[in-house]
Amino acid sequence: GRLAAGMAHELGTPLNVVSGRAQMIASGDLLPAEAARNATIISEQARRMTTLMRQLLDFARRGSTRREPTSLEHLVRGVLNLLASSAAKKDVSLGMHADPELPQVAVDPAKMQQVVTNLILNGIQATPRGGRVDVELSYLKAGETNGMQNDTAKIVVQDTGPGIPPENLDQLFEPFFTTKDVGEGTGLGLSIVYGIVEEHGGRIEVASPPGEGARFTLYLPFEAAQ
Ligand code: ADP
Numbered sequence: 001g002r003l004a005a006g007m008a009h010e011l012g013t014p015l016n017v018v019s020g021r022a023q024m025i026a027s028g029d030l031l032p033a034e035a036a037r038n039a040t041i042i043s044e045q046a047r048r049m050t051t052l053m054r055q056l057l058d059f060a061r062r063g064s065t066r067r068e069p070t071s072l073e074h075l076v077r078g079v080l081n082l083l084a085s086s087a088a089k090k091d092v093s094l095g096m097h098a099d100p101e102l103p104q105v106a107v108d109p110a111k112m113q114q115v116v117t118n119l120i121l122n123g124i125q126a127t128p129r130g131g132r133v134d135v136e137l138s139y140l141k142a143g144e145t146n147g148m149q150n151d152t153a154k155i156v157v158q159d160t161g162p163g164i165p166p167e168n169l170d171q172l173f174e175p176f177f178t179t180k181d182v183g184e185g186t187g188l189g190l191s192i193v194y195g196i197v198e199e200h201g202g203r204i205e206v207a208s209p210p211g212e213g214a215r216f217t218l219y220l221p222f223e224a225a226q
Contacts, residue, residue, distance in 0.1 A: 003059075006176035010052055010186065014045035021045075032063075046146070048195075055188040058114065059175075063200050065111065069104040076135050079116045083124065089120055091128050091129040098137040105153045111196045118189040119157040119216050125180075126161030126214060133159045140219070152202070155218040163208035172206055 021038040024030060030038065073096075080094050087094050116135070123133035136156040142149060164172065173175045173194040178187030197204045202220040209215075 002173050006187075007056070010176065011049060013182075014048050017045045018042050022202075052186050052188075055186050055192070059066045059188060059195070060190055065108045065196075067106040067108050067200075070107050070109050070112065071104050071139050072102065072107075072155065073098040075109060075113055076116055076137065076155070079113060079120060080135070083117070083120055086121070087124050087133070090124060090127070092124050093132045094124075095132060095134040096137070097134070099139050102139045102153060103222065104138055105220055107195075107200055107220060111199075115193045115196050115218070116155070116157075117220075118193050123157055123159035123161065123191060123214065127159045129212075131160035133157065145200065150221040150223065152219045152221050155220070156215060157218075159213045160216045161213050163212065163214050164206065166208075169206060169208065173204075184185070 015181075023036050025035050058153050076096055076098070080096060084094065120133055120135065127133060136154075136158070136159075138154045138156075140152045140154050142151050168177075168179070173190050174187075175191040176187040177190075178185035194204060197218060198221070202218060202221055204219075205217045207215045207217070
């Protein structure tokens with residue numbers, strides 16, 4: 001229900017703009033320069049809706065999870081390579097530290113890639129120039145402080161950005177919660193992350209101690225739950 005309400009809201013605004021501007025053009029009363037400006041606005045709004053649709057498709061595709069033994073180190077390295085140029089553009093350094101003992105984990109590689117991408121990209125976006133986003137991969141035995149029943153892989157994504165205000169922590173994983181400007185964030189990224197982690201029987205936590213940036217921690221059981 002919340003997703004549908006959010007959708008209606010998120011699509012309603014750009015659709016209003018598109019129809020208003022299209023009517024202005026259709027009236028035939030505009031100077032060519034004004035018509036061109038309105039056409040540009042229409043195209044920006046269309047792009048905003050396309051982004052939203054793409055994210056909604058990601059959301060809907062959650063149904064089928066195909067797990068296979070996966071090297072998380074390899075997967076994260078691939079994502080870091082893909083995001084290297086976005087990070088370089090913002091002068092943000094990316095780093096990874098992986099426990100060499102970490103065995104392969106049964107995950108859906110495409111979905112886990114999306115999880116890691118969303119977390120690192122959020123980190124890059126939040127971090128000012130000269131900052132860092134670091135990923136750490138480690139191995140936890142059952143019961144080691146994280147409350148999980150089985151052996152788990154732990155993935156930490158830590159940035160050096162401003163962190164997350166305490167009053168936002170509770171809503172972070174809700175669909176459509178965003179603090180970014182209209183057209184820049186849809187607020188679906190972390191809700192998709194949350195859904196995928198749940199499907200894997202895992203857990204995600206967020207911490208933002210004052211002055212330390214944001215830290216997202218993922219716990220993934222090695223085997224699919226029966
Ligand atoms: P979006 O990125 O489209 O806003 P997300 O669901 O990915 O949607 O994130 C929701 C909100 O969580 C962001 O708008 C931002 O306020 C906050 N957030 C997420 N990651 C970070 C981070 N690394 N540092 C600070 N704030 C963050």
